[in-house]
Structure formats: C-alpha cells, structure tokens
Amino acid sequence: MASDLRCATCERTYPAGPDEPWRCECGAPLEFVERPYPEGEPLPLSKLDTRDGLWTFFEFLPIERHVTFHEGFTPLVDAPAWGARFKLEYVFPTGSFKDRGATTTLSRAVELGVDRVIEDSSGNAGAAIATYAARAGLEADVYVPESVKQSKLMTIQRADARPVCIEGDRQDATAACIEAVEAGEGWYASHAWNPAFYAGTMTFAFEVAAQCAWSAPDAIVLPIGHGTLFLGAYRGFSLLNEAGIVDGMPRLLGAQAAGHAPIVEALGGETVDENGDGTEIADGIKIAAPARRDEILAAIDRTDGDAIALGGDPIESALDRLHRGGFYVEPTCAVAPAALERYREAGVLEPDDDVVVPLTGSGLKTL
DSSP, X not given: OOOOEEETTTOOEEOOSTTOOSSOTTSOOEEESOOOOOOSOOOOGGGOOOTTGGGGGGGGOSSOOOSOOOOOOOOEEEEGGGTEEEEEGGGSTTSBTHHHHHHHHHHHHHHHTOSEEEEEOSSHHHHHHHHHHHHHTOEEEEEEETTOOHHHHHHHHHTTOEEEEESSOHHHXXXXXXXXXXXXXXXXXXXXXXXXXXXXXXXXXXXXXXXXTSOOOSEEEEEOSSOHHHHHHHHHHHHHHHTTSSXXXXXXXXXXXXXXXXXXXXXXXXXXXXXSOGGGTOGGGOOSSOTTHXXXXXXXXXXXXXXXXXXXXXXXXXXXXXXXXXXXXXXXGGHHHHHHHHHHHTTSSOTTOOEEEEXXXXXXXXX
C-alpha cells in the first residue's frame, strides 16, 4: 500500500492517491508518513547483490519498484590530483543523477494509478522524468525555459513527452507548470517538491556508505540548485545513522553559482570571483528560490557544513581541468570541484580529509 503524506510543519496528513496535493495547505513541502529502514548488520560490498542498482536498498524506500532501468551504483573513483574521490553520477541512463529521483517518482506515479505527469526543469530532470515516464507508459508534459539546451530538449521529445517551452527564465517555467498542475492537467512529478524524488536521491548516500565499507566520508562537496542531491545525501546518511549502520555524518559543503546563490546569501558566505556570473556557464543550478531552502540551511547547520558561490572563471578552469583528466562532464558539474579547491585553500578541509564529490551530468548534454 502506498504511503500517505504528512506535513512536518503543521502535521496535517494526506491520504495517498492520484489526487494527493503537491504541497501542504500551509505551503510547506510534504513527506512520507512511512520512513522504513532495515535492522541488522549490512552486507559488505563484495557480498552485496547490486544488480538492481539503487533498488538494492529497497528496504529503505517507502515506494515499491515499478519503473527502472536498474540504474545506480555509479562508480566511486580516486581522483588524486584533486585530493578526493569522484562519484560518477553522469553515467546514468539519461546522463545525470536525476535518474535517481525519476525511478522512484515514476514508480510512485504507477503505484498511485496516475495517467499523466507534469514536471518543470532546466533540462536534466525533465529528460529523466520524460524517459522514465516512457518506460512506465505514462504521458508526460515537461515545462522548460526557452533557453533549454537543445540536447536536453531532444531527449524529452524523443521520449514522446510534450515539452512546453516557456518564454522567460527558470522561475517562469515553474510558475507555468504549477498553474497547469493546479488546473488538474496532471500529477506533479516535481524534483523540487515531490518527496518521491528525494527518496531516490538519498540512495546516493547509501551507495557512498557501501563503497566506503559502511562508513561516512569526512565531507561531501555538492552543487546546490534546488538541493535535490544535497538533501538526498543528508537524508540518506541521517537514515543510516538512525539504523545504526554508520556512525557519524559527513560535513555537507555546498557549491552555488554566483548570480543565483540564495543559500550562500542566507549564510553570509563567500563568493569567489564576484564579477563573473557563474550561471552563464552553470545554468543547471540557476535557481533563485529553492523550494526547500530552509531544509538545505538546516542540513548545513546540522553537519557543520557551509556553502560558497563561484563565478564563471573558477568554474571554467575546473571544467577544463576535469576534461583534461578524462572526466567528460557538463559545465554545471564543475561547480563542486571548483568549490572543493576553494575549501582546501581556505582551510575548511584538511589535506588528509576523505572527501567525495559527485560529478552530476554528462558532457554529451552540452550541445
């Protein structure tokens, strides 16, 4: 049976179903009532059957598997030149980590008997939702800003979803999408609001822990737009600690692009290269108002984390360095490695700290 939803702010509960709301009446995001995790000692990675990808961790998920390409368990590789390990999130079926949330979100949609899903996106989430909707046999509308990369638009179209190009910026696309949802045109498969998406992104933490012999690294440096992977990492490691599987939380260090850095502004944090608008190159995190802003700030506070913003020059420099090192990623991916360098320089990270950095999207999506 599908899990009901609840509001952590006002404690209202909503029954699961195709007509369930996309947010609480009080305006806050909704979460699953059910919060499962297994008991007992986990198997070592060498004995773990990972053929089902991220669904290997089904015991942690309040959703049954219905729609999957067996995605997940992306490689965690040494990057000695960076003093870190990179988790290659760009090797998913649609070329970005957003597949983590797409498999769980579309599985939830099937679970509820949904006929049509609606999403708004700058590209990667839309491509993932469109692809997994095709896998599920569901219709999908994806609202995108008119500036969307052609490669991402083509992915949406080729999956037989309907792209709806909105004049204006990313926020205009969101507003138009929400208007359609409120008009009853479909179920909101939002990567920013839908709790099913975060159920998927928290598997990032489970995989990292398993690949680190069921321990937590000292720190993880992640990009922040809407914070889907950032909050996924926080939720996943929190759950692992509650289950007694790991002991301790990694510090969560965020990276935003100068020009659209609301989390950094809220923290009074540092901006590197203030004269350069980082969102011109890192358009994938061009989010002015994250839907779960307060949750992101709380996760930073509770893990002794931080967030910094970077302009175009350090991002481009990191991107070039990644490419020359064999990591063919899209420009937005370079924000976290660029931030890693700054955190090292500022002494936020010690030279011997065990640091993991996700590389979130494929360079094949930049055309």
